[in-house]
Amino acid sequence: MNNFEYKRKILFCENIAVEEICKKIKTPFYLYSSKQILDNFDLLAKKFKGCNVLIAYAVKANSNKSILKLLAKKGAGADVVSYGEMSRALKAGIPPNKIVFSGVGKTDLEISRAIEHKILQFNIESQQEFLIIEQLAREKKIKANIAIRINPDIEAGGHPKISTGKKTDKFGVSSDEAIKIYISAKNSPYLNIVGVDMHIGSQILQMKPFKNSFKKIEKFCKELEKNKIKIKHLDVGGGLGINYSSKKIKDITKEYTNLVKDISLRTKKKIIIEPGRFIVANAGILVTKILYKKSNEEKKFIIVDAGMNDFIRPALYDAKHLVKQIKLNKDKYKEEYFDIVGPICETADVITENAKLNKSIERGDFLFIEKVGAYGSAMSSTYNSRGLIPEVLVSKNMFFEIRKKMKEDDFLKLEKVPSWIK
Ligand code: LLP
Numbered sequence: 001m002n003n004f005e006y007k008r009k010i011l012f013c014e015n016i017a018v019e020e021i022c023k024k025i026k027t028p029f030y031l032y033s034s035k036q037i038l039d040n041f042d043l044l045a046k047k048f049k050g051c052n053v054l055i056a057y058a059v060k061a062n063s064n065k066s067i068l069k070l071l072a073k074k075g076a077g078a079d080v081v082s083y084g085e086m087s088r089a090l091k092a093g094i095p096p097n098k099i100v101f102s103g104v105g106k107t108d109l110e111i112s113r114a115i116e117h118k119i120l121q122f123n124i125e126s127q128q129e130f131l132i133i134e135q136l137a138r139e140k141k142i143k144a145n146i147a148i149r150i151n152p153d154i155e156a157g158g159h160p161k162i163s164t165g166k167k168t169d170k171f172g173v174s175s176d177e178a179i180k181i182y183i184s185a186k187n188s189p190y191l192n193i194v195g196v197d198m199h200i201g202s203q204i205l206q207m208k209p210f211k212n213s214f215k216k217i218e219k220f221c222k223e224l225e226k227n228k229i230k231i232k233h234l235d236v237g238g239g240l241g242i243n244y245s246s247k248k249i250k251d252i253t254k255e256y257t258n259l260v261k262d263i264s265l266r267t268k269k270k271i272i273i274e275p276g277r278f279i280v281a282n283a284g285i286l287v288t289k290i291l292y293k294k295s296n297e298e299k300k301f302i303i304v305d306a307g308m309n310d311f312i313r314p315a316l317y318d319a320k321h322l323v324k325q326i327k328l329n330k331d332k333y334k335e336e337y338f339d340i341v342g343p344i345c346e347t348a349d350v351i352t353e354n355a356k357l358n359k360s361i362e363r364g365d366f367l368f369i370e371k372v373g374a375y376g377s378a379m380s381s382t383y384n385s386r387g388l389i390p391e392v393l394v395s396k397n398m399f400f401e402i403r404k405k406m407k408e409d410d411f412l413k414l415e416k417v418p419s420w421i422k
Pocket of ligand 1: 079102199275313317
């Protein structure tokens with residue numbers, strides 16, 4: 001995480017001391033390094049130089065407009081799962097011919113809009129969805145580009161709640177069903193068969209599931225070709241994991257990019273990858289302030305101003321994120337273990353258990369949660385009537401509030417009381 005570094009025991013994001021930002025913006029807030037986002041993107045893009053690989057950033061990981069714009073300028077495409085995400089991507093300057101539309105529950109309205117925008121491809125997840133896309137394309141007399149998402153029935157190895165490639169998961173269709181759909185699609189003048197799609201899960205840290213699923217997708221393409229169906233794009237999904245811990249683990253990035261490169265050179269097709277976490281996770285921290293300290297015979301608690309509504313990964317997936325001080329000016333031998341908890345009225349509102357922090361940290365001191373750039377802000381809510389928190393982007397020695405805090409009044413404005421209660 002080299003764009004978040006301690007210099008003389010003070011945490012910096014690029015060239016700015018985080019405590020300087022805390023003087024201007026009230027905690028809790030998300031803080032992102034633009035350099036880290038661009039470095040992560042470049043790391044992949046450089047490996048694919050000269051190959052026909054489209055990096056379609058999975059917008060769901062972090063959909064902030066400024067972040068999408070940073071990536072659009074780099075030539076990224078987008079993997080979207082709603083019209084909301086699609087319009088953000090378009091507004092950020094990602095052209096429709098770099099947008100793929102995934103998701104099991106696309107509405108008729110979302111499909112219609114995507115057809116009108118002539119996106120690169122629909123990743124179709126069921127027979128019924130296929131029929132609706134055909135019908136809407138026919139009504140509009142616009143050819144829709146389609147790919148079918150295959151469910152390869154593969155164990156991806158991550159947390160079961162974020163695994164998507166097993167038969168028991170709701171995603172995609174079996175290869176047998178897909179073949180049938182492709183064959184009927186061939187006869188429609190309003191459908192352009194362009195690709196095959198797959199996405200097996202998220203936070204994958206081993207090569208085996210990728211290798212197996214890539215093999216399956218290639219084999220499936222050959223089968224399609226036997227049926228005289230020609231495929232131009234192979235969308236192999238996202239899923240590349242990152243190291244959230246302080247321990248060293250095997251880094252598979254190089255092996256993964258080689259695998260993508262190989263399949264691109266071997267098949268001579270356009271390969272689409274949909275990374276989300278890999279691009280933004282380590283580019284973001286959540287800065288929070290200590291509200292209270294308390295202890296009993298069992299535990300020492302630190303209550304901070306960020307809660308599970310702001311950051312739900314620990315409560316939802318038992319995700320482990322390191323929590324650290326933004327100022328390390330104390331003696332490191334006087335450390336103690338604390339449970340860092342939020343203000344929400346739920347026992348699950350624990351950011352981390354047993355964080356090792358200096359004994360003397362006190363009310364008013366700032367802490368930060370590491371590697372929350374992906375599925376952090378994007379999954380936040382207003383639970384307990386708390387407004388969404390600011391997002392701040394750093395570039396070198398500049399910072400900018402790329403999303404303002406949502407005020408309590410902002411959501412009250414959306415609510416109306418019927419006359420029969422008044
Ligand atoms: N493509 C599709 C079709 C997806 O469903 C996803 C993620 C991605 C790409 C991007 O996957 P990534 O490269 O980020 O692993 N909220 C969970 C993760 C859910 C992932 C959902 N789909 C978490 O916080 O871990």
